[in-house]
Amino acid sequence: MQAVIIASGEGKRMSQKRKDSPKPLLKLLGLTLIERVILSLKQTGVVEEILIVVGYQGEKIKKALGGGEKYGVKINYIENPYWRRGNGISVVRAKNQIKGNFLLLMADHIFEYTIVNEIVREELNGYDAVLAVDTTPAEYLDVNDATKVKLESDKITQIGKHLEEYEGFDCGIFLCSPKVFDYLQEAISQGKESLTDGMQKIASIGRLKAFDIGEKFWIDIDTPSTLQEAQRILCHRIGKESDGFISRRLNRPISLIFTRYLVKTNLTPNSISLLSFALCVVAGMFFMGGSYFLIVIGGIITQLASILDGCDGEVARLKFKVSEYGGWFDALLDRYADAFVILGMVLGILKSKGGISPWIWGFVAISGSFTNSYSAAKYDLIRKFKKRKWRFGRDTRYFIIFLGALFNQLYFTLISLGVITNFISLRRMWVLRKD
Amino acid sequence: MQAVIIASGEGKRMSQKRKDSPKPLLKLLGLTLIERVILSLKQTGVVEEILIVVGYQGEKIKKALGGGEKYGVKINYIENPYWRRGNGISVVRAKNQIKGNFLLLMADHIFEYTIVNEIVREELNGYDAVLAVDTTPAEYLDVNDATKVKLESDKITQIGKHLEEYEGFDCGIFLCSPKVFDYLQEAISQGKESLTDGMQKIASIGRLKAFDIGEKFWIDIDTPSTLQEAQRILCHRIGKESDGFISRRLNRPISLIFTRYLVKTNLTPNSISLLSFALCVVAGMFFMGGSYFLIVIGGIITQLASILDGCDGEVARLKFKVSEYGGWFDALLDRYADAFVILGMVLGILKSKGGISPWIWGFVAISGSFTNSYSAAKYDLIRKFKKRKWRFGRDTRYFIIFLGALFNQLYFTLISLGVITNFISLRRMWVLRKD
Numbered sequence: 062m063q064a065v066i067i068a069s070g071e072g073k074r075m076s077q078k079r080k081d082s083p084k085p086l087l088k089l090l091g092l093t094l095i096e097r098v099i100l101s102l103k104q105t106g107v108v109e110e111i112l113i114v115v116g117y118q119g120e121k122i123k124k125a126l127g128g129g130e131k132y133g134v135k136i137n138y139i140e141n142p143y144w145r146r147g148n149g150i151s152v153v154r155a156k157n158q159i160k161g162n163f164l165l166l167m168a169d170h171i172f173e174y175t176i177v178n179e180i181v182r183e184e185l186n187g188y189d190a191v192l193a194v195d196t197t198p199a200e201y202l203d204v205n206d207a208t209k210v211k212l213e214s215d216k217i218t219q220i221g222k223h224l225e226e227y228e229g230f231d232c233g234i235f236l237c238s239p240k241v242f243d244y245l246q247e248a249i250s251q252g253k254e255s256l257t258d259g260m261q262k263i264a265s266i267g268r269l270k271a272f273d274i275g276e277k278f279w280i281d282i283d284t285p286s287t288l289q290e291a292q293r294i295l296c297h298r299i300g301k302e303s304d305g306f307i308s309r310r311l312n313r314p315i316s317l318i319f320t321r322y323l324v325k326t327n328l329t330p331n332s333i334s335l336l337s338f339a340l341c342v343v344a345g346m347f348f349m350g351g352s353y354f355l356i357v358i359g360g361i362i363t364q365l366a367s368i369l370d371g372c373d374g375e376v377a378r379l380k381f382k383v384s385e386y387g388g389w390f391d392a393l394l395d396r397y398a399d400a401f402v403i404l405g406m407v408l409g410i411l412k413s414k415g416g417i418s419p420w421i422w423g424f425v426a427i428s429g430s431f432t433n434s435y436s437a438a439k440y441d442l443i444r445k446f447k448k449r450k451w452r453f454g455r456d457t458r459y460f461i462i463f464l465g466a467l468f469n470q471l472y473f474t475l476i477s478l479g480v481i482t483n484f485i486s487l488r489r490m491w492v493l494r495k496d
Numbered sequence: 497m498q499a500v501i502i503a504s505g506e507g508k509r510m511s512q513k514r515k516d517s518p519k520p521l522l523k524l525l526g527l528t529l530i531e532r533v534i535l536s537l538k539q540t541g542v543v544e545e546i547l548i549v550v551g552y553q554g555e556k557i558k559k560a561l562g563g564g565e566k567y568g569v570k571i572n573y574i575e576n577p578y579w580r581r582g583n584g585i586s587v588v589r590a591k592n593q594i595k596g597n598f599l600l601l602m603a604d605h606i607f608e609y610t611i612v613n614e615i616v617r618e619e620l621n622g623y624d625a626v627l628a629v630d631t632t633p634a635e636y637l638d639v640n641d642a643t644k645v646k647l648e649s650d651k652i653t654q655i656g657k658h659l660e661e662y663e664g665f666d667c668g669i670f671l672c673s674p675k676v677f678d679y680l681q682e683a684i685s686q687g688k689e690s691l692t693d694g695m696q697k698i699a700s701i702g703r704l705k706a707f708d709i710g711e712k713f714w715i716d717i718d719t720p721s722t723l724q725e726a727q728r729i730l731c732h733r734i735g736k737e738s739d740g741f742i743s744r745r746l747n748r749p750i751s752l753i754f755t756r757y758l759v760k761t762n763l764t765p766n767s768i769s770l771l772s773f774a775l776c777v778v779a780g781m782f783f784m785g786g787s788y789f790l791i792v793i794g795g796i797i798t799q800l801a802s803i804l805d806g807c808d809g810e811v812a813r814l815k816f817k818v819s820e821y822g823g824w825f826d827a828l829l830d831r832y833a834d835a836f837v838i839l840g841m842v843l844g845i846l847k848s849k850g851g852i853s854p855w856i857w858g859f860v861a862i863s864g865s866f867t868n869s870y871s872a873a874k875y876d877l878i879r880k881f882k883k884r885k886w887r888f889g890r891d892t893r894y895f896i897i898f899l900g901a902l903f904n905q906l907y908f909t910l911i912s913l914g915v916i917t918n919f920i921s922l923r924r925m926w927v928l929r930k931d
Contacts, residue, residue, distance in 0.1 A: 331929075386928050389874045393925060396870055400863040404856070411852070420855045421839070424862070428835040431866040435831055439824045490828060493821050494766075 062181060063159060064108045067256075068095055068168035069116030069144040069151045078285050083118040085168035086125055087288065090295055090379050091324030093125065094169050094282060096132070100381040101174040102166070103134050107181055110135045112158055113168075114151040116144020147254025149245045156242045165235035171291055172234060172279035180236045180272050188270040189263050190241050192217060193234040195274055201290045202230065206283065208257055210264075210271060217269040220260050229271065231257075232279045236272075296321070299378040303441065305452035307460045308371065316371035323376050330377035333369065334391040340366035341398035345405025351412030353469045359409075360466020363402060367459035370395065392434070395455060399430045402462065403475070410472045422475050429482025430458060440489050443496070453485050497616060498594060499543045502691075503530055503603035504551025504579040504586045513720050518553040520603035521560055522717070524726055525814050526759030528560065529604050529717060531567070535816040536609040537601075538569050542616050545570045547593055548603075549586040551579020582689025584680045591677045600670035606726055607669060607714040615671045615707050623705040624698050625676050627652060628669040630709055636725045637665065641718065643692055645699075645706060652704040655695050664706065666692070667714045671707075731756070734813040738876065740887035742895045743806065751806035758811050765812035768804065769826040775801035776833035780840025786847030788904045794844075795901020798837060802894035805830065827869070830890060834865045837897065838910070845907045857910050864917025865893060875924050878931070888920050 072084030085095035092100070095113070102108040111134055115122050119140060129136030139158065141151045152165065162185065164177065176193055183191045194210055194217070195202075209227035211219035220231060235241075245259035253259070263269040278298065280291045296317045304313060323333065340362050347359030373391055377383045407423035437454065458478060465474025507519030520530035527535070530548070537543040546569055550557050554575060564571030574593065576586045587600065597620065599612065611628055618626045629645055629652070630637075644662035646654035655666060670676075680694035688694070698704040713733065715726050731752045739748060758768065775797050782794030808826055812818045842858035872889065893913060900909025 385874075385878055386931075389871070389878065389928070390925060393867055393871050393921065396867050397863060400859060404859050407855075408852075417843075417846070420842075420858075423855075424835060424839050424858070427859070427862060428832060431870070432828055432831050435866070435870055436824070436828050439820075443820055443824065486828065490825060493824070496821075 062107050062162070062164060063110045063112060064102050064164040064166060065112045065114065065152065065155045065159070066095065066098055066166050066168050067114050067148055067151045068122055069114050069119070069141045070148060071117040071144070072169065072283075074284050075282075075288075078288065083121055084282075085122055087282070088325075089171070089282070089288060089291055090321065091376075092380060094171065095122065095126065097171050098166055098168055099126070099129070099132050099134060099136070101172060102164075102177065103132060104174040104381065105177045105181075107178065108134070108164065110137065112137050112139055112155050114139045114141050114154055116141040116151065119144075147249070147256070147258065149249055149254050149256045149259045152256055152259070153242055153245050153249065156239075159239055159242075162236060162238050165237050165241075167233040167281070169282045170233040170279060171282060171295075172232065173277045176232070176234055176274050176277050176279065179274075180234060183236060183270065183272055185236070185238055185270075187268070189238050189244070189268040190260070191236040191270040191272050192220075192260070193232040193274050193279070194229040194271040195232050195279065196229040197276065198230050199278075201280070201287070201294075203283070203287070207231070207281070212271055215271050215273075216267055217260075217264045217271045218267070220257055220264050220269070222257070229273070232274060233281060234279070235260075292321075295379060296375075299375050301374070303452065303454075305454045305456050307367075307456040308454070311460070312368045312371050312456055316368045316375060319369065320372050320375040320379065323372055324379050328376070330373040330380075330382055330387050331390055333373040333376060334387070334394050337366045337369040337373065338394040338398045340369060342401045345401040345403075348402070348405035348409040348466075348471065351409045356409060356466045356469060356471055359405065360463045363459050363466070364463035366398065367456055367463075370455070396431060396434060399434075399455070399458075400427060402459075403427045403430065403478075406462070406471055406475050410475065414472060419472065419475070422472075422479050425479035425483060426475050429479055429486060430455075432486040433458075433482045436486055436489050440493065443493055453481070458482065497542050497597070497599060498545045498547060499537050499599035499601060500547045500549065500587065500590045500594070501530065501533055501601050501603050502549050502583055502586045503557055504549050504554070504576045505583060506552040506579070507604065507718075509719050510717075510723075513723065518556055519717075520557055522723065523760075524606070524717070524723060525730055525756065526811075527815060529606065530557065530561065532606050533601055533603055534561070534564070534567050534569060534571070536607060537599075537612065538567060539609040539816065540612045540616075542613065543569070543599065545572065547572050547574055547590050549574045549576050549589055551576040551586065582684070582691070582693065584684055584689050584691045584694045587691055587694070588677055588680050588684065591674075594674055594677075597671060597673050600672050600676075602668040602716070604717045605668040605714060606717060606730075607667065608712045611667070611669055611709050611712050611714065614709075615669060618671060618705065618707055620671070620673055620705075622703070624673050624679070624703040625695070626671040626705040626707050627655075627695065628667040628709050628714070629664040629706040630667050630714065631664040632711065633665050636715070636722070636729075638718070638722070642666070642716070647706055650706050650708075651702055652695075652699045652706045653702070655692055655699050655704070657692070664708070667709060668716060669714070670695075727756075730814060731810075734810050736809070738887065738889075740889045740891050742802075742891040743889070746895070747803045747806050747891055751803045751810060754804065755807050755810040755814065758807055759814050763811070765808040765815075765817055765822050766825055768808040768811060769822070769829050772801045772804040772808065773829040773833045775804060777836045780836040780838075783837070783840035783844040783901075783906065786844045791844060791901045791904060791906055794840065795898045798894050798901070799898035801833065802891055802898075805890070831866060831869060834869075834890075834893075835862060837894075838862045838865065838913075841897070841906055841910050845910065849907060854907065854910070857907075857914050860914035860918060861910050864914055864921060865890075867921040868893075868917045871921055871924050875928065878928055888916070893917065 068085040075084050086093045139154050141154045143150050208231035209224040210217045210229050212228040244262040248259040344359045344362035347355045407419050410419040503520040510519050521528045574589050576589045643666035644659040645652045645664050647663040679697040683694040779794045779797040782790045842854050845854040
């Protein structure tokens with residue numbers, strides 16, 4: 062399917078933020094707005110070609126995005142020299158390049174990509190276009206400024222900014238038949254040049270369908286404050302279902318602060334995994350020192366590594382870089398990191414206490430840590446994953462080490478770790494057996 | 497769907513083997529023949545009720561199988577006092593209990609359950625029955641004794657033992673419409689009482705369809721030698737695709753010998769996993785002893801545990817007891833077993849060599865072993881699993897330990913293990929990164 066993205070407007074209300082760039086090139090957590098639209102479309106797996114209608118500072122957009130090679134999509138451009146006029150004209154400019162039904166999107170609307178997957182599954186029969194509609198808008202929607210729709214079951218009867226009665230809001234995502242161009246041209250010839258004007262034509266003859274997006278996320282980025290809001294929401298959405306207590310309450314809030322900076326760099330998620338691993342090696346070396354001062358530093362670095370361990374996934378999710386390899390690589394590095402930290406603890410303990418017991422406890426702790434991680438994935442899978450308030454994972458293990466280091470109780474911490482982790486692994490065997 | 501199993505005959509040619517039992521209760525690797533048919537049907541997931549037609553020593557069969565509760569299926573019985581006559585009569589006895597299209601099977605035919613899944617997907621339109629046909633029979637098929645079919649594309653034109661020209665063999669698995677009863681009754685009234693006679697009636701009017709089973713396994717167990725053959729084939733079929741070199745060439749052939757005995761006991765696959773784990777703990781304790789004699793015994797026990805580690809899965813597959821939990825439980829126990837063996841080695845080495853290096857190498861080896869197992873599953877998954885001649889897994893690790901113990905080189909073995917396993921984990925990271 063082809064997708065048309067309207068990226069021709071000036072975005073006056075953003076002039077302060079965007080400085081000398083067009084609005085579609087505004088950065089949001091490391092990616093420009095239009096890159097987010099493009100990568101979302103790529104993620105749907107149904108878009109073969111993206112047509113971008115450019116106008117205001119179009120050259121800059123073309124230069125930034127190129128032919129789409131770096132995103133793994135095919136991008137072509139359409140020039141609209143009349144970008145100062147209504148955005149309906151931008152849509153009509155694409156007419157000659159469109160081969161069938163197509164998607165129509167805005168460069169400044171960020172959205173959950175599954176909305177697109179669902180809208181393309183809608184049947185057009187009897188309708189000329191389908192519009193994604195939000196009937197339960199979030200509190201950050203600027204109701205005065207938003208385009209509203211009046212509904213009769215799933216038919217849109219009116220669309221416009223100034224409706225007195227309305228049931229939903231225009232999310233800026235359309236599935237269109239090529240007939241839409243005719244309506245738009247008709248509207249333009251009557252001096253009604255906005256896309257909304259053209260859509261109102263279709264609505265008035267009962268051929269505009271609404272697709273209710275339900276609870277899915279979308280946001281129209283028109284002002285600096287909506288940009289802020291979008292940043293807040295995207296960050297909020299990337300926490301993981303499987304986060305344990307420490308992750309959720311302590312690590313995640315801090316890692317998200319790091320991540321806001323990390324997304325602006327060129328660091329890949331895998332480099333961040335490596336960085337977190339390196340911190341664990343360093344922490345292990347500090348533990349080895351054996352003095353209270355060094356142990357405290359080791360403890361702090363351990364906790365820092367644990368926090369940073371969340372950033373790789375966050376950056377991956379925010380930058381559309383999630384990969385199976387990335388998750389696997391991170392998990393494997395984490396196991397090595399665990400080994401270095403525990404080995405460091407044992408060697409540190411040996412400075413003040415000889416004998417083989419620290420070693421034995423080291424073996425016990427490493428076995429427990431490994432089997433915890435080893436068993437977790439399948440345990441969740443078999444138990445169909447219930448969201449639990451308390452999940453004992455790597456976040457908790459590292460927090461215990463952090464606390465133990467602060468209180469200069471490395472040996473006691475090692476023993477606790479060994480006892481707790483193995484208890485959990487055995488408990489999992491037992492619980493699943495009963496199931 | 498309903499399935500009818502014919503279990504009424506005497507099975508004269510098996511009289512020596514079966515002693516005082518009817519043939520369906522003959523044991524094959526821990527399960528009776530009819531239990532294998534029932535459990536295969538259960539595995540298909542499409543059979544709701546099993547009707548067993550009993551005759552010769554029917555009471556014994558009823559007593560052995562009961563209402564099917566222990567197999568998780570519903571079993572009902574149909575008596576056929578005329579079991580000495582042709583087996584077509586046994587089929588007709590089921591007539592009043594059949595509600596629609598049904599499966600018809602023989603109590604002495606063992607088969608790959610997917611044949612049933614595929615035959616029920618066949619369309620009957622224009623046909624009254626479908627017969628599973630083998631056009632590429634294995635070398636153990638007794639051609640003289642087998643029922644043959646003559647084909648015209650997928651239509652069976654003739655069926656019988658004494659066809660001169662034929663293209664395939666009757667596998668004894670039918671999908672029937674209730675009309676089949678009429679044809680059988682007609683044949684019986686003409687003195688033709690075998691199922692084959694009735695089927696010939698359907699074939700002669702062009703309403704018997706052939707379903708080619710391709711390379712799938714089936715065997716008709718009529719004689720003591722086919723029973724032997726079935727045992728050989730079933731054992732051969734339970735080796736795992738993912739077996740490494742040591743597994744395939746050394747462990748598997750031996751574990752299959754154990755398994756032939758183990759299936760006759762009540763030991764569950766999970767108990768066998770526990771037994772293998774216990775052997776590893778014992779092996780670790782022998783290693784701890786530190787003397788050559790004890791180390792050799794430890795090495796032998798390690799290898800024995802490695803062999804026994806294959807038996808749990810073999811027994812599970814042979815007795816239809818494969819479970820997700822079982823695989824997970826075994827894998828988790830294996831990790832603990834690894835820890836005990838390596839800990840034992842370290843403590844054994846310390847008897848003759850002090851210092852911290854044996855401990856460090858113990859840490860290295862345990863980390864490598866864990867990360868090997870941890871990374872293997874996903875590595876195979878991401879690489880879409882290519883069958884490799886050499887796979888370095890637990891079988892190889894334990895074989896190295898076994899050899900190292902025989903040559904009294906525990907320390908060198910520990911170091912080798914640490915180097916090799918970690919090299920493999922790092923290599924996997926590298927290979928997948930390039931992919």
